[in-house]
Amino acid sequence: xxxxxxxxxxxxxxxxxxxxxxxxxxxxxxxxxxxxxxxxxxxxxxxxxxxxxxxxxxxxxxxxxxxxxxxxxxxxxxxxxxxxxxxxxxxxxxxxxxxxxxxxxxxxxxxxxxxxxxxxxxxxxxxxxxxxxxxxxxxxxxxxxxxxxxxxxxxxxxxxxxxxxxxxxxxxxxxxxxxxxxxxxxxxxxxxxxxxxxxxxxxxxxxxxxxxxxxxxxxxxxxxxxxxxxxxxxxxxxxxxxxxxxxxxxxxxxxxxxxxxxxxxxxxxxxxxxxxxxxxxxxxxxxxxxxxxxxxxxxxxxxxxxxx
Amino acid sequence: xxxxxxxxxxxxxxxxxxxxxxxxxxxxxxxxxxxxxxxxxxxxxxxxxxxxxxxxxxxxxxxxxxxxxxxxxxxxxxxxxxxxxxxxxxxxxxxxxxxxxxxxxxxxxxxxxxxxxxxxxxxxxxxxxxxxxxxxxxxxxxxxxxxxxxxxxxxxxxxxxxxxxxxxxxxxxxxxxxxxxxxxxxxxxxxxxxxxxxxxxxxxxxxxxxxxxxxxxxxxxxxxxxxxxxxxxxxxxxxxxxxxxxxxxxxxxxxxxxxxxxxxxxxxxxxxxxxxxxxxxxxxxxxxxxxxxxxxxxxxxxxxxxxxxxxxxxxxxxxxxxxxxxxxxxxxxxxxxxxxxxxxx
Numbered sequence: 001x002x003x004x005x006x007x008x009x010x011x012x013x014x015x016x017x018x019x020x021x022x023x024x025x026x027x028x029x030x031x032x033x034x035x036x037x038x039x040x041x042x043x044x045x046x047x048x049x050x051x052x053x054x055x056x057x058x059x060x061x062x063x064x065x066x067x068x069x070x071x072x073x074x075x076x077x078x079x080x081x082x083x084x085x086x087x088x089x090x091x092x093x094x095x096x097x098x099x100x101x102x103x104x105x106x107x108x109x110x111x112x113x114x115x116x117x118x119x120x121x122x123x124x125x126x127x128x129x130x131x132x133x134x135x136x137x138x139x140x141x142x143x144x145x146x147x148x149x150x151x152x153x154x155x156x157x158x159x160x161x162x163x164x165x166x167x168x169x170x171x172x173x174x175x176x177x178x179x180x181x182x183x184x185x186x187x188x189x190x191x192x193x194x195x196x197x198x199x200x201x202x203x204x205x206x207x208x209x210x211x212x213x214x215x216x217x218x219x220x221x222x223x224x225x226x227x228x229x230x231x232x233x234x235x236x237x238x239x240x241x242x243x244x245x246x247x248x249x250x251x252x253x254x255x256x257x258x259x260x261x262x263x264x265x266x267x268x269x270x271x272x273x274x275x276x277x278x279x280x281x282x283x284x285x286x287x288x289x290x291x292x293x294x295x296x297x298x299x300x301x302x303x304x305x306x307x308x
Numbered sequence: 309x310x311x312x313x314x315x316x317x318x319x320x321x322x323x324x325x326x327x328x329x330x331x332x333x334x335x336x337x338x339x340x341x342x343x344x345x346x347x348x349x350x351x352x353x354x355x356x357x358x359x360x361x362x363x364x365x366x367x368x369x370x371x372x373x374x375x376x377x378x379x380x381x382x383x384x385x386x387x388x389x390x391x392x393x394x395x396x397x398x399x400x401x402x403x404x405x406x407x408x409x410x411x412x413x414x415x416x417x418x419x420x421x422x423x424x425x426x427x428x429x430x431x432x433x434x435x436x437x438x439x440x441x442x443x444x445x446x447x448x449x450x451x452x453x454x455x456x457x458x459x460x461x462x463x464x465x466x467x468x469x470x471x472x473x474x475x476x477x478x479x480x481x482x483x484x485x486x487x488x489x490x491x492x493x494x495x496x497x498x499x500x501x502x503x504x505x506x507x508x509x510x511x512x513x514x515x516x517x518x519x520x521x522x523x524x525x526x527x528x529x530x531x532x533x534x535x536x537x538x539x540x541x542x543x544x545x546x547x548x549x550x551x552x553x554x555x556x557x558x559x560x561x562x563x564x565x566x567x568x569x570x571x572x573x574x575x576x577x578x579x580x581x582x583x584x585x586x587x588x589x590x591x592x593x594x595x596x597x598x599x600x601x602x603x604x605x606x607x608x609x610x611x612x613x614x615x616x617x618x619x620x621x622x623x624x625x626x627x628x629x630x631x632x633x634x635x636x637x638x639x640x641x642x643x644x645x646x647x648x649x650x651x652x653x
Contacts, residue, residue, distance in 0.1 A: 031524070038466075040524070076524050080485070085527070117535075147527025151535040152525065200437055200528050206506055206638070210571050211402075215440050232626075246403070249442035269442035284442055285463075305398070 003013050011285060013087075014278050015293035016052045018104025027059030029286045038077040039067060043089040044290035050096045051294060051302050061097045064090050072106035085147045087111055088160035095167040096304070107171045111161050112180060116146040137204050139275030143180075144187040154201040155191050155216050158184050159223035163305060166226065180200075188220050189232050197243065212236075214243045218255035225262045225305035237265055244270065250277050250284060254291035261300030270293065346612050349449060350475035350547040357587035357615040358383065360624035361595070361631055364560050364579045371422070372416035372579075376556065379581035380424060382624045388425035390494025393432050393462075394418065397500045397516050397558075399568065400437040401447045406573040408448050409499045409558045413579075415453040417499065417556060432489050434464030434519045436529045437569075462489045465523040478540030478548040478608075481532070484548060490520045496557040497554045498585065499560070502562035502592055504571055507538050509603045509641050510596065511568045513555035516544045539605040546585060548614060555588040556581055559595060564635040578631045586614025587621055594628055594646070596635035604642040 022029060028037025029045045046060030067090075068074055073083030074090045087107050094104035118140045144153030145161040162184045165177060193203045198220040199210025204210060217236050224233050240256050253274040260267035278292055294302050321322040360382045364375045394417055398410035418429045431454060435444055443465055445451030454461050467487035473485055490496055500516035508515060518530050518541070526532040547594035557580035565571035576595060582588035586609045590600035600606045600616045610616035 031463070035466070036468065038524075079522070080525065084525070146531065147523075148525070148532045149530050154531065156528070205570075206566060208566060210569075212441065213438060215438075241316065246447070247443045249440050249446070251440045252443060285466075288442065 005082070013052055013293055013296050014275075015281070015289050015296055016048060017052060018278075018281060018289055019048060019286070019293055020054060020056050022289075023060070024055055027063040029060075031286060033283050033286065034195060036077065036079075037063060039064070039074045039084070039086040040089055041286040041290065042067075043074075043086065043093040044287050045293075047089075047093040047096060048290040048293035050093070050101065051297055051299075057097070061094065064094060065103050068103055068107065072108075072110035073106070083110065083114075083149060085145065085157040085160070087114075088145070088157065088164045091164040092160065095164065097170075099168060100171045104168060105172050108165060108168045109174065110137065111145070111165060112172075112174055112176045114145060114161070115143045116158075117150055118143070118152075138202070139187075139190045139232060142183060142187040142190055144184050153187060155188065155198045156219050158187055159216075159219035162188075162223040163225075163303070166223075167304060171226040172212075180243065185227055185230070188224060189230055192220075192232035192235065193239075196232070198236065212239060212243065214240065214247055214249075215255050217243065218252075218259040222255075222262055222303065222305055223261035225303075228263060233263070237245035237263055244273075246275065248273055249288070250274065250281065250292050251288040253277060254288065254295040257295035258303060259289065261295075262305050264300070264306075277285060320336035332632055334370050344612070345478050346476040346547060347440070351612045352547075352584075353586075353610075353612055353614055354584070356620050356622055357582065357584035358622040358624055359580065359582040359584075359587050359591045360618055361591070361628055362579050362581070362625045363577060363631070365577050367410050367412040367560060369412045369416050369419075372413055375579055376413075376417050376420035377423060379556065380420060380554075380626070382581065383554070383583055385495070385583075387421055388470075388493055389427055391428045391430065391492075392421045392426040392495045392497060393489060394421075394497045395432055395464075395490070395516060395519060396450070397511075397519065397568075398433045398435055398448060398450060399519065400435070401444055402569070403447070404463050405569070405571075406501070406561045406563050407569055408450075409501050410560065411448060411450040411453040413556075413558050413560070414450060414499065415457050416460075418457045418459045419499070421495075421497075426494075428460075430460050430462055430489065432462040432464050432467075432487070432520075434467075434487070434521065434523055436523070439465075439528060457488050462487070464489065467522060469522055471523070472548050474544050474548050476544050478543045479533075479536035481536055481541075481544060484545065485522060486488050486548070487520060487522060490549070491549050491551065495552045495554055496549070497556060499556050499558065501568075501575060502557050502559035502580070502595065504564055504567035504596065504598075504635060504637050504641070506568070506634055506638055508542070508605060509596055509637070509644055510589070510593050510600075510606075512557060512592040513585045514542050514605065514609065515545065516591050517542070517549065520549070521545065533637055539608070542605045543608055543613070546609070552623060554581075554583055555585050557588060557592050559592070559631075562596070562633075562635065564596070564637070566638060572636075573638045574633060574635055576631060576633050578626070581625075584614040586610060586616050590616035591620070591621065591623075591628060595632055597632060597646050598635065598637070598644050599646050600642075
């Protein structure tokens with residue numbers, strides 16, 4: 001399914017140049033230019049530079065390895081020292097550098113043990129007795145991944161965990177791997193918005209439909225790259241053009257471009273718009289810039305997810 | 309963890325839960341007085357609190373600068389040489405809705421505090437639903453207003469943080485990491501929209517502080533707070549924030565019905581000002597024809613954090629009654645109303 005996009009002579013990765021210019025002395029990146037380094041921005045920038053063949057990726061991967069906790073997880077920022085959802089992105093990035101290495105595989109094992117929580121016993125009891133109180137229509141028995149340990153599973157952290165673990169299939173021998181990925185697939189199907197696409201993870205509240213977002217839709221589509229037969233995948237891909245009619249943020253264009261490329265959908269128009277936006281990029285979020293660098297790569301499946 | 313709100317109204321659930329347990333575990337604790345869930349350091353309740361309601365018929369920015377300056381002038385605020393941090397409500401965007409604090413009011417407030425002598429006025433928010441700030445800022449119009457005013461925007465979801473020990477134990481979280489931009493503010497101004505809220509009843513200056521809790525740590529949509537309990541989180545955060553505070557509520561167009569996202573616009577035509585967030589929110593509730601002491605977190609806040617009792621409020625500017633509007637609420641909140649909604653949802 002992978003396609004090669006014919007770029008029109010524009011330097012395909014101005015975003016990579018920006019990332020290199022913004023790299024900190026310690027090898028990492030903060031959320032915004034000049035901020036102290038944190039895991040999410042550094043993992044995504046490391047991934048983007050690695051895929052671009054830039055040597056600066058090496059220092060970024062060194063930063064990631066140094067920031068890893070003994071548990072195998074990564075903190076949001078080194079000063080916090082508590083395991084965080086960003087572990088997925090660090091593992092995903094390292095899966096391109098050294099997929100069988102201890103850092104990536106220990107991170108993957110932490111991810112396999114990390115589970116979102118369901119409803120508490122008394123809430124479940126309440127819903128049996130007072131079903132009218134159930135304000136959202138979710139299958140709370142499905143376990144994905146939470147933003148914060150011990151809380152509920154949501155679309156974005158679940159999607160990131162799945163792309164990391166799907167990338168490491170073959171490198172992590174753990175009986176839970178396929179079971180958790182399968183349940184993650186089912187959770188994303190459960191959380192899809194009624195008209196297609198995903199938001200943060202609530203399709204309906206109090207009976208009223210909520211709308212999808214481009215970035216979370218794209219994240220879920222990347223996580224379901226190997227599950228194209230599932231109806232929410234086609235529905236999600238179908239609503240992206242309409243969402244991008246009213247949203248041309250760098251983050252939205254980049255992630256949707258990557259999702260299109262991964263699913264073999266023509267991404268030319270999205271990438272052309274993104275090129276224009278990157279040319280005027282000044283001081284936005286580093287993570288958006290990193291996703292843009294990946295989206296502007298000429299390989300449509302630059303994230304290596306199409307074959308699971 | 310004391311509650312889960314994503315599956316229903318926390319207050320309603322708790323009421324049901326207490327009914328369910330009546331005569332059981334609840335009875336077993338009768339006679340054992342629980343200690344107050346706050347430390348003496350959390351108590352900020354004063355003898356009286358002032359609030360001001362000023363008319364503001366529309367979002368004309370030049371006129372709003374004057375109204376905001378009038379409102380500020382009714383309080384003993386001296387912002388000369390201080391950095392003022394404005395925290396509007398920018399939780400989500402819907403082109404058909406009135407979810408957020410209007411950008412023209414934010415811009416007018418930037419200008420008003422500059423004219424009052426602030427060294428810098430910063431606009432800061434940690435959006436609760438979306439992670440795409442570029443989109444939120446541009447679609448809402450706030451980005452253009454910030455460029456026009458030259459005010460800096462700080463993304464509180466990703467700001468540098470410091471650990472803050474909680475002075476209250478409503479959630480049992482013990483501590484929160486809060487943004488340095490807020491903790492170091494010379495004056496922190498909560499700028500909510502006047503809205504109903506489908507879990508809490510109302511959302512005003514106190515609930516608006518969910519946006520200062522960094523989602524990079526606590527998740528979207530502020531997941532840890534909802535998991536720990538909505539009301540308790542509102543109380544814990546407000547008690548923890550130990551900086552000079554002021555509140556300006558956008559009540560020009562409010563939201564009734566299924567707020568804070570999917571309700572309908574309701575014209576009230578006022579701005580509401582005050583230093584005591586409990587007093588401001590109690591007045592905001594009354595403006596919506598909602599009894600503030602029937603709102604769980606306001607009732608609890610009235611015990612230690614500020615004044616919700618109207619006998620303890622000094623009304624400045626227009627009378628509350630001259631602008632009181634009968635907001636529609638979800639049927640589960642109808643019992644909070646001081647008069648029945650014309651058309652309950």
